[in-house]
Amino acid sequence: MSWTTILVLGGLAYAFKAAGLLVLDHVRLPESLATITSLLPPALLAALVVVQTFADGTTLVIDARAAGLVAGLVTVALRAPFLVVVISAAGVTAALRALT
């Protein structure tokens, strides 16, 4: 990979990150717009969870990751601490992978 590609990619990645933080700098958002932007994290993160659990490239699959996610959901529902949620999910997936 050329240095040019790396530097262009660095600039591009930074531009995306900065855009959202700076574009509305010092502009007071109307209440309705502020509501919409505050709802973006649950919408985007839920999509990210789906991608990280069920996507293999552009194919949908159900594998050991799904079982780990269920363990994560159960521990979240039980209001377990963050570390317990993460370790339960990883542990279930690791165990399934070791067995299959």
Add this chain to the structure above:
Amino acid sequence: MSDPPSAPDPSAPPFRRRDGLIVAVAVGVFGMTFGVFAVATGLSATQAQVMSLLVFTGASQFAAVGVIASGGTPAAALASAALLAARNGMYGLALNPLIRGGRWRRLLAAQFVLDESTAMASAQRDPVEAEKAFWVTGLGVFVFWNLGTLIGAGGGNAIGDPETYGLDVAFPAGFIALMAPHLRRRPGLVAAIAGGLIALVTIPLLPAGAPILVAALGVIPAFVVQRRELT
């Protein structure tokens, strides 16, 4: 102080530095994987490190290196990496009201706009806690991602494939834990269900990265629900 729009539920626990550190360490392990992968496909260790310092978007870095390794053009590498990095723009919009300070502080904060820092910040009810969560998680992930890259690119990866330990699933599970305060309120729950369904439907149809962008439309039904609750 009045509640911010669509705040997480009041029983949300306060931010703990330890949680930010857990996320950072998990990311660090994948940083090692990136370092190993980048060098194996022909990047120099310096190139891998500069990429982790400047690009600092894991999915984009893996995608760009992968496209070049499989014989793709630099333009194709940039396009697939950009598609994966674009969601950070929307995270920036959500974080916008939380980051205090002037332009220089915001320009610095921008480098740390990530899945992890956004998730940790948006889980907080108190705006001051949210900003603290953003900086601690963002800086922690930056340090460990780069440390991981350094070790991996230097050939010192002693851990092996993180998937053996199920560490890839630690992220979606962790994100659900961080979304929990939103999921306990109806607008946040609707946003998450709609976003998740949109991703499920679009994964087979769109290139990687795009499903998460389209999932932003999940805020529309959530906004309607929020409106209805207020009236």
